[in-house]
Amino acid sequence: MTEEDKTRKIKELEEKGVIPYASKYNKEIKARDVKKLELGTKGIQTAGRIIQMRKFGKLTFADLMDYTGTIQLAFSINDFGKERYEEFKEMISMGDFIGVKGELFKTRKGEITIKVKDFQLLSKCMQNLPDKWHGVKDEKIKLSERYLDLLANEETRQRFLQRNRIIKFIRNYLEENDFIEVETPILQPQLSGANARPFTTYYHALKKEVVLRIAPETYLKRLLVGGFERVFEIGRCFRNEDMDRSHLQDFTMLEYYASYWDYKDNMKFVENMIKGLLKKVLGSLQ
Template sequence: MSNVDQCQVRQEKLAVLAEAGPIYPNHLKPTHVFSEVLAENPSPEEIVEGRIYEVCGRIMTSRVMGKAAFFTLQDRSGQLQIYLRMNDVGEAAFGQVKDWDLGDIIYAKGHAFYTKMGELTLWISETTLLVKALRPLPDKFHGLVDQEVKYRQRYLDLIANEESRSVFKKRIKLIQIIRDFFVGQDYLEVETPMMQSIPGGAVARPFETHHNALNIPLYLRIAPELFLKRLVVGGFERVFEINRNFRNEGLSTRHNPEFTMLEFYQAYANYEDLMVLTEQLFKVIASELLATGQVEFNDQLIDLTQPIRRLRMDDAILQAHDQLSKEDLADIGALKSYIASLDIGTLETEHIEELQLYLFEETVESTLIQPTFITQYPSRTSPLARPSDADPKYADRFELFIAGQEIANGFSELNDPSIQAERFKEQVSKKQSGDHEAMYFDDDYIVALEHGLPPTAGQGIGIDRLAMILTGCTSIRDVIMFPTLRPKEHVEPSDSE
């Protein structure tokens, strides 16, 4: 039977129910979820005699045999089988039971027993249809496998696929672990504006909108950084925000225009302190979220229990390119020639540190499988970071890579207002030259710095990418409940539904 025919039959069943009385009842509630029933009756020898359970759930499988029927129900905690007989629920009620369909949501009341096959089951004495599903579920044997439908109709994916439910439960727990960790470190969780008159805190192209009453353009935030540092100026010396950011950029397996970041800032700390703190955070995440502290991602076993390796960017380049000498890496002509020999494109610049970064990003990042801190990024590409005292061409900054992906970016904050103003001017010049991702000049932020930002370190961690690694998902769409997709005029149910 086609989907259209199934929908028509279900509509006809609903019409019959409506003639018999009110539909979509709202007065029946469960006393237990299925996992509680299982916990209280762990074996045939440990049945709780006389206990009556009231449960609600969605029908996932159905087997009607004359005057008796078995159904498998699903609620938020898992699945449970129920057993009904006409003699117990009555002829009229059982007549309706025979018209139940997969996907219907029901209320059932009964006691626990074990079948001859050893499966815990509720023997039902009373039942009511709560919601008639007017569309069929995905094929019960194969689940929902159409990727397009999984992303566009996530609710079907969650109903049909335990694996998807597990991924999102793990993501939710990850955020809870992070929140508890920072609260335990005496950080304050704060909220900052999602609509900003000047987008800042990152090098990225923003989404633009318009405020009618004020008649001004507004931008969806690309990062909360500048507002969080304003709070540090105000005396909130340890702050964090689990925030939604928006960047008007391309789509890929690692990029979604709307994404979740953790950002945190600590006064009287530097980038090295944050590397230590990040190691502590990841050990907590590994112990609470992963059974062994290890996870398989893209056929690679990632170990989060070991100390995180630290490596300067130039040393990482030399390790990956053993034919490149340290002298070549410091010579702009030799480095340009070497890059040209690799067939990875070119970068028009006369700044050697920018060429080093280009070579690193194009050839080294993807090789960093085990957790690795890369340090000493060019100051020219780090407009908010403090220059290194040892060599101001480089910033006191690090990025954390896992499975070839950038997971975190942290640095000692630039708190000299005059240097920051010059950095903003350089960014404005780039924007005027056509760089849509360059920063704006934020006067108010400079004023805030002039009131005094304590020595501070800050960091951002990509929650979506971290969730990908911890769940073994290779596409960011698999860890975002409702990813951004190209719109369709009409989404037809897939043949697997």
């Protein structure tokens, strides 16, 4: 379907009183958790993006995706009636966000599926989706249009979720060991904490040049001078230097300081943190 076709369809929907971009929907359960329910459960209400559709005359199967996974949907003329089923076929297409309400059952092929009793268009998609089976292969597109990579590649989505779990564990680990999380200035009057080329900008209110921080080190140490004994920060740092797969100009850094510790204390602390992190995120140290 071309963009012109979709634009025309939006106008047709609006003329029929259908809102193509809803302001709210009460999503009660994630796709992943739907599959944990007992077969026959009624009143299931969820939402997500349609990523696949398979039409068989009076029956249509579709895959609904959210950030936790996918669940199959079944739309039948027997459940909707002819008029409502035709409305569904005209209204919903690949890439659309929809909300559905229905009953859980298992198909003859053993696929756990929601038998849809009612649906609502939440957001009409105006662009064609990437190929489901091949995903986004172009590395430049992956980096510049990350949303397409997320949409098409499960591995990328899992990487984002894993990063979230890693940062959450590190933050909890530090706080459980009496560290206080702080925020230090990103705009700084001069370089400090490392040896790197900075990004510079002009601070009009103060009429002076400032730099984006290359490290939070000296400001964290000032907090120790002020009386805190254990502090940490997880924040963005910026270095105006070369870029490769393991080095970006802006990146997230963890930096912590603990009074009265020597290097042996730090070694033991970091070792235990990494072990705990691997067990939590990967399930083992292997």
